[in-house]
Amino acid sequence: MELTNHFPALILAILLGISFLSPILYRWARKASAPALIASLFLALVMAVYLLVQVLQVGEFTYYMGGWPPPWGIEFKVNLLRVYMLLIILAVSLWIMVYALKDLEHELKTEVMGWYYTLYALVVGSMAGMALTNDLFNLFVLMEICAISACAIISIKEDRACLEASFKYLILSAMGTGCFLLGVAMLYMVTGHMNYDLVNAALPEAVELYPNNMFAAAALFIVAFGTKAALFPLHVWLPDAHASAPSPSSAMLSGLVIKIYAFALFIMFYQLFPRSLLESIPLNEIVLWLSSMGIMFGSIFAMVQVDLKKMLAYSSIGQIGYVFLGIGLDDIIAMTGGFYHLLVHAIMKSMLFMCAGIIIYTTGIRQIKQLGGIGQVLPITMIAFTIGSASMIGIPGTGGLISKWYLALGALEIGRPIFVVIILASSLLNAVYYMPIIVNAFMQQEQFQHQVKPVPRKMLIPLIVGMAAIIFFGVFSRPAIVLLDEALALFF
């Protein structure tokens, strides 16, 4: 009974534990509450790195909650892809939290800060659980925890727009989880299991006997995860929710929360459902065309926005489309691109929201057209914005190019050049709405009109880390791609 054996459960336990401790710490030892949260996120990250080392040595392994093997107990599965997700979630959330320390001071009332840490730890913990869990009902519970706390980190700001946006988000994500649970009922009805592997083993026979159940379950899962991950026609909640939230919450929601549901859909398609089902009904085609539409329309909607954060939120709808495109193309190279995009977009979108947060913090401006000449007064912030935008467009040297490159290669591999055209067109559209901001910020002759507060150093350091990460993943993409290749090979 070594402690290291329990790391998959301990990651969750630490994060859920700190979520309970945060308000108490904030009440009695205010100075210690934020460092405690950062320390526990860091500890969880260290454990995740240890899991990665372990997986690289011994391959896939499982962890039984409470020592009960399935079908009785809940099973956590640790393989390369899940650890990859876990590392992204923990590293990016640690990074956002460092930024949030300063930003939250002016966006929230001081008495709710302790509660914010609670909700933050709950969001991260439930996502880490979703990345690891191998049980349908456990996934449902974690989805609900994530949904409530993700809504609450929006509504905690308590202004009118936030409350309304989070109510809309709550209703639509309740619809999503309702659909998911009904889908689980359909599967449970014919297989009698909740564990992914046992369901997967029982399904080929069940598909023969009760095909209608399976079709219903597949449709319900697409609606459920599509709503949660803002797949195109189900994206309506996203722009308001992500734009009105406090900037660290926006970074969290756009960077990580929508991704984990895309990952969950991937697990449903490629681990839970048997291959024969994917071949008999065109699930992949549905996801492909919806994501392509999302890529195009997300960018088109983003072009007409006047509010900076709203523009970034619409851009997320387009970018999550790339991840779904990777899932839908059903080719290992394209999927590598999709999952690489998941990593790169988590970094770049979080960084862009941080830039927006700094602009709002120092000047109070949210409108895009008032940003002319801002590059002279906030140089580092706007350079970070430029690098983030360049990565969104896919300029060489940034991470965004690599993922689009692999997606395009994968589309050519299976003989669907139309998706290459879509990727190229959307890159062009991205340029159309990101470039004017950069050009205006740096090239405008006249002086910047508004008052500018100095930028705190605590906010700039995360930005510099983010810039370095984007360029690192653009130049040294090899290790992550090799890792993803190996990870995805398990699913084919």
Place this chain on the structure above:
Amino acid sequence: MEMLIKIAHNYYYMVAILLFIIGMHTMLTHSNLIKKVIAMNIMDTSVFLMFVAIGYTYGGAAPIITAPANEVLYVNPLPGSLMLTGIVVAVSITAYALSLVVKIYRYYGTVDYDEICLIRSQE
């Protein structure tokens, strides 16, 4: 005809699906926020009904072992216990949604979504 007999045999599934559709439709189309919350509950409850119906066995007894090795037909206890968790989750979501409605009412003086949109557009 065969289909109808099947449906008649499994009417509880049909009721669950019907409730689910009623809940979902009301939740998405009604403009009253309280009704949306109620509809959310109807939708969740329909799924619980579905699960509990899956676990039922005709003529099954309650799943409590009274004597060793007695061969009685039992009702599957697993869906029931899972749905207890589901109910807890639904209650917490309802509480949170209602607290949001209270706050929205304080800001806008109405719980009707159309009126809220009207107020927002006039600002």
